[in-house]
Amino acid sequence: MKKEDAISIGKINHKPRKISKNQRNFIISTVSVITFLVIWELVSYYKVINPLFISSPLSIVEAAATLFVDPAYWNHIGVSAYEFTFGFLLALMIGIPIGIFAGWNQIFNAVINPFVSALYVTPKVALLPIIIIAFGIGITSKIVVVFLMAFFPIVMSAQKAMSTLDQNLIKAARSFTATEFQIFRTIALPSTVPFLLNGIRLGLGQGLIAIVVGEMYASTAGIGYHLTHAGQNLKTAEMFVGVAVIAISGVLLTGIIGLIEKRFSSWKPE
Template identity: 30%
Template sequence: MMKKTKRKENLRIYTYATWGIILFSWFLTTELGLVSSRLVPSPGNVIQTFIEIMNNGYNGTPLWSHIGISLYRLFISSFLAILTAIPLGLMSGYFKRFRAVIDSVVQFYRPLPPLAYYTFLILWLGIDESSKITLLYLAAFAPIYLSCVSAVANINPNYLLSAESLGASKKDVFFTVVLPASLPEVFTGLRTAIGIAYTTLVSAEMVAATSGVGWMVIDASRYLKSDVMFIGIIIMGVTGVLLDWCLRNLENKLVFWKGKQ
């Protein structure tokens, strides 16, 4: 146990050193004037702009409101994706006829770029939150669904045969064998889906939006406000890491049998 703790501490040193080098390189590059400040603002300018936005907001809207509306869109869409993709994915993996109905539809829209059908969503659902949440929902649905199908396919068939030989019904096998055995890979799909939905958030806030972190980045890019763009990117990166950290901790608590035979 102590060896494992020391190993983690050593790995953290590498992580901290990596980010220290990145920040030092950023500081040195801007201080020496190797690139234009319009393209890469200095860390000092970014911090100063961040304080100003914290105090005065951006475009008349407080920074926390921008972060809040983006996370609201992300959480609602991800919750709906989890609520639908997990049962559909597990059932598609376990029941071949069910998979024949659902899988082709998911495989068709999955490779499509979000902006390719976002215009249709706006025409059908309007410019309010419905179209944005639907776009993020579709982005998050496919990774969760595919991870569930893959998880069921990777279950040791001996587990299923053993349960059936003991008289378990299809329903019993699904809830007592398929679901627990699939959860580790399902959580991997959840983490991937949250990341994809977050990257799609910028696309969702590009059109007919006046708030959100993604909108801040897009709006700042129109006026070459690179410091505001850096702030938005840093906020999205930090919140993305925190969300992934929360999911990993939740996985460790709920799926405590992961990696154990």
């Protein structure tokens, strides 16, 4: 083989690999976040805006390092995690069956629809005083708030799922003498999965909002309580640590749901 041919083959074999679309988007997102943090640090360092209002990324990291070795702060995180988990699971266990059955049975839907529609558009913050009076300032009231905030997106998504069922497929199943239960189990339920996951993702965000709002309103522990306490003492960096904990938790949880949703996206009816 000639030397020139070997060189040309080597060039072909060592052709640079083209990055994928996902890799490109990840790089762009990473650069965007780093740029934002650098600008934020510079704005704080040169006091373009009073650091008391926005702190700085380095100060927040230092505050986080101090807080995360404090058992009391982990207790706040544990309280918030417990309230969110219990309230959200309760919303799933009650909201999914009600939503699916309401979408499947028109009579049941007619009974609950006025209440669901009215409460769905009602700001749950307006109910906080009543909830606090009824359940106190302890953990139970926060669980109720999380339940109410997460419940309605889940119910509405389940109802939406049942309204998108392929009626031709249902008619075909009935023509083969399939029972209503068989149709419900083999056609209706699988079709609801993508919509339910979307509702669960929305419910996660609402539940995290409920935790912070509920604990800021009336509480003796939790991330929201610590945010309020830090704000009252002008500890801006500690406030941003709490915000970061909530934000990172939300990103991780919605990311997990997003992966599951992507896995079942093919089940969504056209």
